[in-house]
Amino acid sequence: MSTGLRQGWEALQDSLIFLPPFPDQLDPLVLFSLLLVGGLIVGETLFRTLGLSRIVGYVLAGAISGPGALGWLDRETIALAKPLADTALGLLLMETGRHLDLRWLSANRGLLVSAAAESALAFLTIFIFALLAVGLSPGWSAATAAITMASAPAVVLLTAEENRAQGQVTQRTLLLTAISCALSFVVFAVVLGLLHAEQAGDWLNAIAHPLWVVGGGILIGLLCARLALIIAGRQARGSVARVFVLVATALMAIGMARMLAVPVFLTLFMMGAALNLADRDRTLAYTGLPQGHWILAILLFVVTGAMLPLGELDWTTGVQALGLILMRGLAKFVGVVSTGRHDLPLDKRRLVGIGIQPLSATAIFMAAELATLYPEVSSQPLLLPLIAAAMMEFVGPQLCKRALQRAGETEPTRPEPAR
Template sequence: MMPPRQGWEALQERLLFLPPLPEQLDPLALFALLLVAGLLVGETLFRRFGLSRIVGYVLAGAVAGPGVLGWLDRETVALAKPVADAALGLLLLETGRHLDLRWLNANRSLLASALAESGLAFVSIFTFALLAVGLSPGWSAATAAITMASAPAVVLLTAQENRAQGQVTQRTLLLTAISCALSFVVFALVLGVVHAEQAGDWLNAIVHPLWVVCGSAGIGLACARLALAIAARQAKGSAAQVFILVAVALLAIGVARMLAVPVFLSLFMMGAALNLADQTKVLAYTRLPEGHWTLAIVLFVVTGAMLPLDKLSWLTGLQAIGLIVVRGLAKFAGVVLTGRNDLPAAKRRLVGVGIQPLSATAIFMGAELAAIYPEVSGQALLLPLLAAALMELAGPQLCRYAFKQAGETEPPPEPRR
C-alpha cells in the first residue's frame, strides 16, 4: 500500500479537498458489499443446488460477522440492527395477518394442534435446559420461550420462494402464526420470571410483562385502525394502499422503539388486528411488494452476523443439537397426534416437518432479554442462540422439503436470456 499511499498524499498537497487515505473500508460500504454477496450466494445455492436462498443470506452474514472473519464488527452489526428490526417487523406483520381468530374458533382441531405442539415444545425444552444443561429455572424458561415457536419469517419466505400452495402449506403457515402468538405470550411472562429470579424485584416482575403485552397490543391496534381508516379512501389493491400499509408499519416500529416495546411483537399484533378489524376487506387483498425480499436479505445477513459462532465448542454444540432434537420431536409429535379428523396422517407428518424452522425471531427475542441483564444473559442465552444458528441452515431446507414432498411447490421460472 505504500506507493498508492504516497501518491495519494502527494495529491493531497495539491488538492486540498481530498480526505486522508482510509485505513479500512467504510462500514456502510462493506455492509452493502456483504448484502450483494449474500444475494449472489443465495441465488447460486437456490438455482444450482436447490437450497433455500435464506441459507445463502445467513452464511454470508455468519462468515463475515464477528464470530468468524470479523469483517463486520459488533458496532457495525448494531448500526444495522434497526433495519433488520424493520425487516422482521414487516414479515411478522404478514404472519399476523395469517392469524384468523374467527376461523380458529370454528376449527378447534387446528387450535388443538397448535397448543399441543407449542406446549410439548416448551415443556421438553425447559426440562432439557434445566436437567441436561443445568440452567436455572428462570433461564430454562427463557430458553424454552425463545425456541418453542417456529420461525414465521422463514416459513413465509420459503412458501413464497417456492410458490407453494395447498393444505400442507396453509396448515404450516397457520400453525406458525399461532405458535408465534403463544410464544410471545410466554415470552412476556418469562420476562417477569427473569426479573424475580435475578433481582428479586417483584414490581418489575409484574409491571414489565404488562408493559410489553399492553404496549404491543395498543400500538398494534392503534396502527391497524389508522391504516384501515386511510386505506379505505384508496382503491382496493392499489399501490397507494401498499404504501399506506408499509408507512403505518414503519410508524409502529418507531413508536415501539421509543417506548422500549419489542418491535416484532408490536408488528405481529398489528397484523393480527388488521385481520380481525378489517370487516369490509379494505386491506385483505393488499400484500407487501416483491421488494420485501430486499428486507429479507438484510434481516438474514444481520441475523447471521449476530450468531455467537465464536463461542461454539464441542460441548455447546452437542447441547444445541440436543435442544434441536428434543424440540423437533415435540413439535412433530404435537402435530401428528392431533388433527386426525381434517388432515390425513401423511400430510400431518409433512406439516410436522414444515414447522421446524427456528431463526430470526429467536435471535431478536434473545437480544431483548440480553438487554435486561447483560452480565448474566451472555452465557445463559448461549444455548438457544447456538441452536438458532444451526437451524438457520437446516430449517429452511426442512420447510422446503415438506412443501415439495406434499406436491405443493412450483418450479422456479426460467432465467431471462
Template sequence: MLEDVLSPARSAWEDLQERLHFLPPFPDELDSLALFSMLLIVGLLIGEWLRARLGWPKVVGYVLAGTLFGPSVLGWISIEALAQARPIADAALGLLMLEIGRRLDLRWLAQQRELLRAALAEISLSFAAVFLFAWGVVGLIPAWAAAAAAVTMAAAPAVVLLIVEESGAQGQVTERTIMHTALSAAASFVVFAVVVGVVHAEYSDDWLSCVVHPLWVVAGALIVAWPMVLLALLAASRLPKRSLAQIFVLVATALLAVGTARTLAVPVFLTLFLMGAILSFSDRERTLSYTALPEGHWLLAIILFVVVGASLPWQDFTWLIGLQALGLLLVRAAAKVAALVWSGGGLGSERRLLVGIGIQPLSATAVFMAYEIAGLYPEIGRSSLSLPLFAAAIMELVGPALCRFALVRAGETVATAGGERGVA
C-alpha cells in the same frame, strides 16, 4: 498482510494529497455503510448461487454471508455496522411479522376445533420438551430454562413465509404450516412476556420490575399496534381497494409502528405481529384484506438474515454447547412431529408429518428474543442463553431446507404442482 498491500497506495495518495488539498486522508477502513452494502450484494449472490447450483433455499446464503463476514469470523461487519443496520433489520422483520399476523384468522380458528387442538398440543409439548431438556439435561436454572423454551418453542415466521414465497407453494400442508407457525409465534410471545418477569424475579429484589416489565411488553405493544391499525384502516378506506396507494399506507403505518416500538423499547416483532392480527380481526369491511405487501419488501430479508448471521456468537462456540444445542433441536423436533401426528387435525398422518417438518425453522425472531431477554442482565444472560442462540444458528442453515423439503414432498410447490406427485 493487508497493510503491506495497501502501503504503496497509501504513499501515493499522501503524495497526491500534498498537491490536491481537498482530498480526504487515506481511509484506514472502508465506510461501514459502504462495506455493509457490498456484503449484502455478496449475500444475494451466494443465495442465488446456492439456489441455482444446489437447490438450497436462498435464505441459507444470506445467513452464511452474514456469519462469514460478521464479527465472529472475518470481522468485516463490525459491531458498529450491525448497530447501524439494526433499524433496517427491525423493519424487515416487522413487515414479515405483520404478514404472519394477518394470516391469523381468529374467527376461522374458532370453528376449526381439530386444528386448534393440534396447535395447542404442538405448542404445549414443544415448550415442555425444551424446558425439561434445558433444565434436566443441560442444567440451566428454571428461569433460564423457561427463557430457552420461550425462544425456541415456535417456528420462524420469517423463514416459513420466505420459503413459501420462494417456492410458490399452495395447498393444505402449506396453509397448515403457516397457521401453526402463526399460532406458535403468538404463544411464544405470551410466554416471552411471562419469562421477562421470571428473570427479573430471579435476579432483582425490585418486585415492581417483575410485574410492570411484562405488562409493558404486552401493553406497550398493544398501545402501539392498535392506533396504527386504526390509522391504516382510516386512510385506506378513502383509497381504491388493492391500489398502490393502499399498499403505501400499509407499509408506511407498519414502518411507523416499528419506529414507535423502538422508541418506547417495546419488542418490534411482538408489536408488528399484534398489528397484523388486529388488522385481520378488525377489518370487517375488507378494506386491506386483499392488499398484499409489495414484492420488494422481501428484498429486506437479505438485510435481516445477513444481520442475524452476523449477530450469532460463534466466537463462544464449544463442542459441548454444540452437542447440547443439537440435543435441544432433536427434542424440539420430536415434540412438534409427535404432537401433530397424534392430535389429528383433518389431514392424513403423512401430511401431518410433513407439517411437523415444515415448522422446524428457527431463526430471526428467536435470535432477537434471546438478545431481548439476555439484555435484562447482560453479565449473566448472554452465557445462559447461548444454548438457544446456537440452536438457532444450526437451524438457520438446516431449517429452511427442512421447510422446503416438506412443501416439495407434499407436491404443493410450483416445481412439483404439475410434475412429480407429492404425498397423497
C-alpha cells in the same frame, strides 16, 4: 501499495483542500452493502445449482463475514445494521400476523388444539432439557424454552412464497406457525417477569414489565392498524398508495415500539393480526409486499447470520444445542401428529410436523431483548438457544421446503435457460 496511495492522496490534499483524510478502511455502509450483494449472489447460486433455499445462502454469507468467522463485519457495524434487520423482521412478522385469521380459527377449534399442543409440548420439553440436562436455572431454562419453542414465521412464509406453495399442508403450516408465534410472545413476556424475580428479586418489575410489553405491543399494533385502514380506505383500490400506507404505518409502529422499549417483533405481529381482524371491508386484504419480501429477507438473514455467535461454539455447547433441537423437533412433531385427526389425514399431519421445524431470526431477536436486561449474566445462558438457532438457520428452511414438496403443493423448479 497502500503506502504509495496514501502518500499520493496526501500530496493531492496540499492542492485540493476539499479532499477528506485518506480512508484507513472502507466505510461500514460500503461493507454492509457489499455483504448484502454477496448474500444475494450466494443465495441465488445455491438455489439455482443445488436447489437449496435462498435463505440458507443469505445466512451463510452473513455468518462467514461476521465476527465469528472472517471478521469482515465487526460488532460495531453489526450493531449499526441491527435496527434495519429489526425493521425487516417486524415487517415480515406483520405479514405473518395477517395470516392469523381469528374468526376462522374460532370456528376451527381443532387447529387451535394442535397449535396449543405442539407449543406446550415444545416448551415443556425444552424447559426440562435445559434444566436437567444442561443445568440452567429455572428462570433461564424458561427463557431458553420461550425463545426456541416457536417456529420461524419469516422462514416458513418465505419458503412457501419461494416455492409458490399452495394447499392444505402449506396453509396449515402457515397458520400453526402464526399461532405458535403468538403463544411464544405471551410466554416470552411472562419469562421477562420470571427473570426479574430470579435475578434481582424485583417483584414490581416482575409484574409490571410483562404487562408493559404485552399491553404496549397490542396498543401500538391496534392504533397503527386502525390508522392504516382509515387512510388506505380513502385511496383507490389496488393503487400503490395503499402499499405505501401499509409500509408507512408499519414504520410508525416500529418507531413507537423502539421509543417505548416494546419489542418490535411483538408489536408488528400484533399489528398484522389487528389488520386481519379489523379489515371488514377488505381494504388492505389484497395489499402486500410481494417483491419486498425478498429485499427484507436478504437484509434480515444476512444480518442475523453475522450475529450468530459461531466463534463461541465449542463441543459441549454444540452437543447440547443439538440435543435441544432434537427434543424440540420431536415435541413439535408429536404435538401436531397426535392432534387434528378430524381435520387432516395422518400423512399430511406428518408433513406439517416437519414443515413447522424452522427456528431462526425471531429466536435471535428474543435473545437480544433478554440480553439487554441482564448483560452480566445472560451471555452464557443464552448461548445455548443462539447456537441452536444457528444450526437451524441452515437446516430449517430445507426441512420446510422438503415438507411442502412431499405434499405436492409446490411448483416444479424450472431449469435455467442455456446461455
